[in-house]
Amino acid sequence: MDLNFTPEELAFRAEVRDWVATHLPADIRQKVRQAQRLHKDDHQRWARLLGAKGWLGYAWPRAFGGPGWSAVQKHLFEEECALADAPRIVPFGPVMVAPVIMAFGTPEQHRRFLPGIASGDVWWSQGYSEPGSGSDLASVKTRAERVGDHYVVNGQKTWTTLGQYGDWIFCLVRTDTQCKPQAGISFLLIDMKSPGVTVRPILLLDGEHEVNEVFFDNVRVPAENLIGEENKGWTYAKYLLAHERTNIADVNRAKRELERLKRIAQAEGVYDDVRLRDQIALLEVDIVALEMMVLRVLSAEKSGKQSLDVAGLLKIRGSEIQQRYTELMMLAGGPCTQAFLFEAMEAGWQGDQALGGLFPGGAEHCAPLTSHYFNVRKTTIYGGSNEVQRNIVAQTLLG
Amino acid sequence: MDLNFTPEELAFRAEVRDWVATHLPADIRQKVRQAQRLHKDDHQRWARLLGAKGWLGYAWPRAFGGPGWSAVQKHLFEEECALADAPRIVPFGPVMVAPVIMAFGTPEQHRRFLPGIASGDVWWSQGYSEPGSGSDLASVKTRAERVGDHYVVNGQKTWTTLGQYGDWIFCLVRTDTQCKPQAGISFLLIDMKSPGVTVRPILLLDGEHEVNEVFFDNVRVPAENLIGEENKGWTYAKYLLAHERTNIADVNRAKRELERLKRIAQAEGVYDDVRLRDQIALLEVDIVALEMMVLRVLSAEKSGKQSLDVAGLLKIRGSEIQQRYTELMMLAGGPCTQAFLFEAMEAGWQGDQALGGLFPGGAEHCAPLTSHYFNVRKTTIYGGSNEVQRNIVAQTLLG
């Protein structure tokens, strides 16, 4: 038992820290630090910088051009990126579809798709959820009919995060309607520039355009874009969901946001108010406990001695903590966070100078706080709702 | 809309207050105030005093010798008793079985059983729960077979509160095993001095003897002790449970205990500790809100204009509040409440003088606090567990 990283791990951390400090563009860093709106270019500039370094697919094995890092190294990389105010890596390409392509794709598919993902040049989207399927993912209705050497796809996906930027989308589609729901699903890669693909924005309650509906109207998809076998898609989907769990707790970002919460409370003069401060202290305990739980998982992966299946707990706790720190930021920001300026989410917004110097939000940090609180209501819903996660946790205990 | 009681109601309250102040024996009042152990004699002395005044059956209609009070008057009576540190009325006779006897018993049964209940002379016990039936009350297994003009009863009841003092017990018994669980139940009154009745104590986690198991071994019960019709007992049982709901929130006692909590916190020097004090303030809000909810029910009963079905909510909230004030009392009492002296529950215990002046509990008020915290864990379990109550509340909303 040892709480310290090894000298090798510490050296690795220092290397990442140095590289990120040098390469993360100052304007992007500033946006993340202020929790302002990131645009496609912001995401993609950072992705390409990581890609050029070979770190965008930071969880990839060497065989596919990845760095072949250990679980601890991946964690340290994520932590350093978070602490340096780097944007989250948009996961749909490098974290989600890439492992599926590696595991179940053909060598030809590897050659065709992985380089664009690794470089950050090709933007992938996710086509899992449908209007009728939330937690019940297997109830996929989007139909793909084999016609010659193509599939013809008709249907609708939804909640497609940042799908407005997507070049490609990986989809669960129904290729057999005569069997059990799970048995007739296939995993298809679709070029979003294909005729018949329409992306329509869904505004969320914070007024932001983050997710989309994607419609497929007789979209012709070459059969070589099928991953693995027809009707075996559910297997690949579950494999993907298992990989999505990496960094599910997002504790590194929580540590960063806790620091920001304290900055906000100080700036607003309430850091020494014992009532609010106690809430921050409680959150600090929550975050340390979550981090220790994450480290226990890493240690178990590292040694391989004892498995530790707490993915459900990490998802539940991580999302609760995200919601809590945004809530406390809003409360610390005080009544003026209730002012709503859409422009305040943009870098370059002048804060107190807006409205002829009359914007009430005062310091710039207050402007997005309520929007963020609203935005993260999603975290306990998506990625398997926390209710579904509790089902899973209970299943492991009770059978 | 008016928050004030009418002059008549206030006059009634004053009458009750005066009478209780004059008649409640000082030694009993002191025990209740110190939350010490009450014995049979304590309960029965108070019951007989109330009985002599005609107030033991305080919810009874005039036709059966009760005072015929309105819902508000009943509430005011309960409140005055609580505020004066009177013991709770042991409900099994006057509150639980009496309404069933009144509603479904024969005139002969009225004459035979009600006077003893009204006077406080006859101690009744409850025979509902069985080892196999907790929330699932209808799964009664205790068997009553009709043999001539008797029933022969075999089986076991459990959780019989204060059953060690019982003269009579009302029981749900199974008289038909060939039908649906609810359909074969009868409601039988059994003399606990009958041969074959054995009462065995169950100690609860606080070490107190409050509940019992009651065994029936070929107990012969005259058929005239059957209430209503054979196999219709489930109807009567539900009627009883509905009546049990009266005062289910026990908010009057909560108000009294909140006062005691503040006394304890002051005595222990932590009333001005903002952390603990905030918890007390939150509890105060909870109690006011609960009281308002109770008053809304009374108002609705009084006017008959709009029904207000919040019994489940009152049970849930009332029991949670009971648990919370005992928890806060324990925390306010501090580490010395962890000392355990069985004698400390008794009146006449000398507090700091015990153990040759070395008992750590210090002020007498600290000694029973942890025991009480343990004791009230039952409140969210009995009388329909809070989980069952949530089922009921949800049912009214969702169908």
Added chain:
Amino acid sequence: MDFDFSDDQLSLRDMVARWVDKAFPFDRRHALAKAGGAARAVHTELAELGLTALVIPEAHGGMGLGAVEAMVVMEELGRGLVNAPYTAGALMSPCLLAAAPEALQAAWLPRMADGSALVVPALQEKAARYRLNRVSTRAEAGTDGVWRLSGRKSLVPAGDEADAFLVPARVTGTLDDEAGIALFLVPRDAAGLCVGGHPLQDGARAAELQLENTPATLVLEQAWDRLSLAQDVGIAAIAAESVGLMDRLTALTVDYLNTRKQFGVTLATFQALRHRIADVKMQLELARSMSYYATLKLGEAGDARRRALSQAKVQVGQSARFVGQQCMQLHGGIGITDEYLGSHYFKRLTAVEMQFGDTLHHLGEVSDRMQATAGVFA
């Protein structure tokens, strides 16, 4: 002790509910919010219903009704998610002006009653957060006998649509002194007044006021007690509004649980969700109880009223947060979209908790005022 509504009160409720049904559907509400939250037109419609006259004395053209009627109206405005400056303009301002010299009352109250004038309080200073007594705006009487105000007020409801503002300013004393705060009336076209309007997160609209030697009419010299009362009137009003909001949001959620299918069955079949909606109902009924309490305690003297109103705000704040968050969660993805009605109830419930003091603030108020006994009749 009686919580029944009178027939007149029930008629009032029905009238507001009918107006909401007919004139304030979600698409109108949504469009107003999208357009920046301007609500003067809505205020005018409420005036046409007679609602802006509700608590104004009959002598000044009002209906002279009381706190219970205000509660009835606010519940329905909440249920209908009506973003109008009703609490500010029709309840708090009349309360403040009731302490004004008769002439000033006569000049403004009739026009407020018929809706031709909208007067709103400007109580919030940014740095004060929730401390009503932290007033840094200064008032000085010039040699010409005219009071002039300098300072800044934030989050003034419907500020750039109002005709005048009721502005507390410090005449004497240090920053937090309760004594030394006077109340002034400032017309929107006053010299040296700059008004910057902006939308709010809940779809309503507010403004920042900048006052520089702005001439003002004295309403009340020692204004502290009256300010505190007016804010408590506001607390009772938004408590009632919250009950309406929660009532409707719970109903929406119940409908959704009974409709939405997953795994081949409706969500309402899942016990964990059933228990959650039971918890929601609990918080709703506790809040409703405390909304009644708040309204019925408004007439009590100083500290007893203050304690009761803060107790109510603590309960309503907790309930608003719980009901809002849990109803969003129970809806899943659809609940958090802008196009869905429910998310706007959630946003308003969020704002309510932070209006006139958040839950922690009022918990402090309760804690500061605790007495040996507690309860409705303590």
Added chain:
Amino acid sequence: MDFDFSDDQLSLRDMVARWVDKAFPFDRRHALAKAGGAARAVHTELAELGLTALVIPEAHGGMGLGAVEAMVVMEELGRGLVNAPYTAGALMSPCLLAAAPEALQAAWLPRMADGSALVVPALQEKAARYRLNRVSTRAEAGTDGVWRLSGRKSLVPAGDEADAFLVPARVTGTLDDEAGIALFLVPRDAAGLCVGGHPLQDGARAAELQLENTPATLVLEQAWDRLSLAQDVGIAAIAAESVGLMDRLTALTVDYLNTRKQFGVTLATFQALRHRIADVKMQLELARSMSYYATLKLGEAGDARRRALSQAKVQVGQSARFVGQQCMQLHGGIGITDEYLGSHYFKRLTAVEMQFGDTLHHLGEVSDRMQATAGVFA
């Protein structure tokens, strides 16, 4: 960064677990508690296993093992619900004596290691509640060079079964001064010492000490840092014990849910109860994580250690309360009976929360020590 246990640590765990299985069944535990909580015999058995020697230096007849081994033992003692004065006598006292003059160490540590002597700290003063620095017991050096103590200590673990006490007393300074507290050793047969034993709610035993000019041996003159460290050793120990307690109580509850039938099906089929047990598991794993954290942070310098240990105590306190209460609730009536094993786990979990400072106390400690950054490696 490695949370695997070594083979030796796993053997140690097995050894304790085997002893619990064989020698400490529930009926023995129950009988001991009923009889007043005397546990010296149990302490002796633990000594026979070598466990009392665990952290005592090899030079003094101990095994010289560390905090992780202590954690392993405490988890198993918790799982087995073993009420022995192990935290006090085998972990905290050796920590305190490590700062004593060599001769004093030589006089006591070997006997503590072999179990022939039981030495326990007497840190609690009633009026101090959880303030370790609030020491009113006075120490005065007589003209004969002998220190004499006067004062009173409460809740001294296994007090009337111990052979000696480690007693902090004030030499100089006012009531709360951290400087001016010295540490003394007082044998139980010292003149002027009155020991009154009594049972505890959790089935263990403690004593009240009354000292009147009681002669004592000086252990350490400026004892504050060492006292604080020893209490943190205690916190880490009961954190580990709590994990064992919760682990077993959760397992008992899982078994019960899978066995008990209501309405014709097992309780485990009810989703609301399934989600509750998931929440229990959450609290258990958070507490386990923070128990590791507490143990691994014991070696850090003053304030960093203090902060970490208080963070751990806050988590463990919350978890202990939640797991204890919910597992009782999930059991229904059977859970709260004296004859059922589970209720005794609940009672011990209740005591644990109030030992060495309750959750609110340690939240204050965390709050007082917050820094800009936070986290395991902050």
